[in-house]
Amino acid sequence: MLDATTHHVSTDEQHRRTASCRIREITVTPVAFADPPLLNSVGVHEPFALRAIIVVHTENGHYGLGETYGDEAHVARLRRAAEELIGADPFNLNLIARLVSQSLAQDDGQGGHGTGGMVTTTSLDDRVLSAFNVACLDIQGKILGLPVSTLLGGCVREHVDFSGYLFYKWANHPGQEPDRWGAAVDPAGIVSQARIMVNDYGFRALKLKGGVFPPDLEAEAVEALHQEFPDIPLRLDPNGVWSVPTAIKVGHRLESSLEYLEDPCLSIADNAAVRAEVALPLATNMCVVAFDDLPPAIEAKAVDIVLSDHHFWGGLSRSKLLSGMAETFGLRLSMHSNSHLGISFAAMIHLAAATENIDYACDTHWPWKREEDDVIVPGVLSIHEGRVKVPTAPGLGIELDVQALARMHQQYLDCGLRQRNDTGYMQSIDPSYELKSPRW
Numbered sequence: 001m002l003d004a005t006t007h008h009v010s011t012d013e014q015h016r017r018t019a020s021c022r023i024r025e026i027t028v029t030p031v032a033f034a035d036p037p038l039l040n041s042v043g044v045h046e047p048f049a050l051r052a053i054i055v056v057h058t059e060n061g062h063y064g065l066g067e068t069y070g071d072e073a074h075v076a077r078l079r080r081a082a083e084e085l086i087g088a089d090p091f092n093l094n095l096i097a098r099l100v101s102q103s104l105a106q107d108d109g110q111g112g113h114g115t116g117g118m119v120t121t122t123s124l125d126d127r128v129l130s131a132f133n134v135a136c137l138d139i140q141g142k143i144l145g146l147p148v149s150t151l152l153g154g155c156v157r158e159h160v161d162f163s164g165y166l167f168y169k170w171a172n173h174p175g176q177e178p179d180r181w182g183a184a185v186d187p188a189g190i191v192s193q194a195r196i197m198v199n200d201y202g203f204r205a206l207k208l209k210g211g212v213f214p215p216d217l218e219a220e221a222v223e224a225l226h227q228e229f230p231d232i233p234l235r236l237d238p239n240g241v242w243s244v245p246t247a248i249k250v251g252h253r254l255e256s257s258l259e260y261l262e263d264p265c266l267s268i269a270d271n272a273a274v275r276a277e278v279a280l281p282l283a284t285n286m287c288v289v290a291f292d293d294l295p296p297a298i299e300a301k302a303v304d305i306v307l308s309d310h311h312f313w314g315g316l317s318r319s320k321l322l323s324g325m326a327e328t329f330g331l332r333l334s335m336h337s338n339s340h341l342g343i344s345f346a347a348m349i350h351l352a353a354a355t356e357n358i359d360y361a362c363d364t365h366w367p368w369k370r371e372e373d374d375v376i377v378p379g380v381l382s383i384h385e386g387r388v389k390v391p392t393a394p395g396l397g398i399e400l401d402v403q404a405l406a407r408m409h410q411q412y413l414d415c416g417l418r419q420r421n422d423t424g425y426m427q428s429i430d431p432s433y434e435l436k437s438p439r440w
C-alpha cells in the first residue's frame with residue numbers, strides 16, 4: 001500500500017531523476033541511403049532515399065533517437081521544432097506535442113510530406129511531432145531501464161511479424177550494375193522476387209505494390225503468387241489509381257486470392273463504393289491518414305483496416321490513441337512503411353509489440369536497403385522466419401553509430417537530392433510519363 005511517506009519518497013525520487021534530464025540539445029541530420037529502382041503509381045524510387053535523424057541530448061548525458069522523412073521542407077520544420085524543445089522535460093510528452101505545434105503555428109504546411117506526392121493530407125503537427133515523441137520515449141526508457149514497449153503498455157508479443165514487400169522494379173538504375181534482386185516487370189519476375197523474400201527472410205505474408213501496370217496484369221501476378229504460395233496471405237496495393245468500376249471488377253477477380261486489398265481508390269467515398277460491392281477487406285494508408293479522417297471514413301464504412309504509420313500519426317503515443325479508436329469502432333490495424341532505417345524499424349517493432357490490435361503482419365522496406373546503410377550499431381534488428389524479436393534493452397534498444405551517421409550525412413550532401421520526387425525521376429528517364437488519377 002502506498003502511504004504518505006512512500007509517496008513523498010517516490011515523488012522526490014521521480015523529481016531527482018527527471019529534474020536533471022531536461023533537453024539540452026537536439027541535432028537534426030539529413031541522411032541518404034541507396035535505394036533500388038522500385039516502381040509505383042507515381043514513378044520510380046530515385047537512387048537514394050532521404051531520411052532525417054533526430055538525436056535529443058539531455059542535461060544528464062542521455063540521448064534519444066528519432067527518424068523521419070528527409071525532405072528539405074520537413075527538415076527545416078524539424079529544426080524549428082527542435083529549438084522550441086530546448087529545456088523541456090522529455091517525460092512530459094503532452095508538453096513536447098504542444099511545443100512542436102507552437103513551432104508550426106505560422107507554417108503554410110506546403111511540401112515536406114516525404115512520400116513522393118502520394119500521401120499529402122497527413123497532419124502537419126503529427127508528422128513533425130513523431131520523431132521527437134519517439135526520441136523522448138527512447139530517453140525515458142534509458143533513464144528508467146525499461147524498453148519502449150513497456151512504456152507503451154507492455155509487450156503483447158515477443159516477436160513482430162512482417163510481410164515481404166514486393167515491388168515491380170527494373171534490374172538497375174540507369175548507368176548502374178543490376179542489383180541482387182534483378183528485374184521484376186511481369187508475373188514471373190514478381191514470383192522470383194517473392195521466392196527470394198520467402199527463402200532469405202521467411203516471410204509468411206506478402207504484399208505487392210501495384211498501380212504500375214494495367215490492373216489485369218497485376219491481378220495475374222497476384223494469382224501467380226497465390227499458385228506458388230497457396231498458404232501465404234497476399235495483399236495488393238495500387239495506391240488509389242483505380243476507378244470505382246475497375247476496383248470492383250478486379251476486386252471480384254481477386255476475392256479468393258487476397259487477404260486484403262489496399263487503397264484501390266483514393267477517396268473515402270470511392271473506397272466505400274468498392275467495399276459495398278466486393279467481398280474483400282479494404283485497407284488504407286491514403287484515405288485515412290490523420291485523426292480528422294476517422295469520423296467520415298467510419299461513417300461511410302469505407303475501410304476495414306487502417307495501416308498505422310507512426311511517422312504520420314504523431315509518434316508512438318498517438319498511434320496508441322489510434323489503436324483505441326480502431327478498437328472502439330471495429331477497425332483492424334496493420335502497419336504502413338516507407339523506405340526507412342533502423343531507428344524507424346525499432347520504433348515500429350516496439351509499437352506493434354505493445355499494441356494488441358496491430359495483429360496483421362506489418363509492412364517494411366527493410367530488405368530493400370543495403371546492410372551497411374544504417375546509422376545504428378548493427379546486430380539488434382534482423383528478420384528471421386518473417387519476424388523480428390522485440391529488443392529488450394532500455395529505450396528503443398538500439399545505439400547510434402556516430403561515424404555511420406556522419407558517413408550517411410556525407411552521402412546526403414554528395415547525392416544532391418533534397419526532396420523525394422519519384423515522378424520527376426521517372427520523367428527524366430521516360431519523358432512521356434504522366435501522372436494520372438485514376439490511371440485505370
Ligand SMILES: [Mg+2]
Pocket residue numbers: 237239262263284285286336
Ligand atoms: Mg499503401
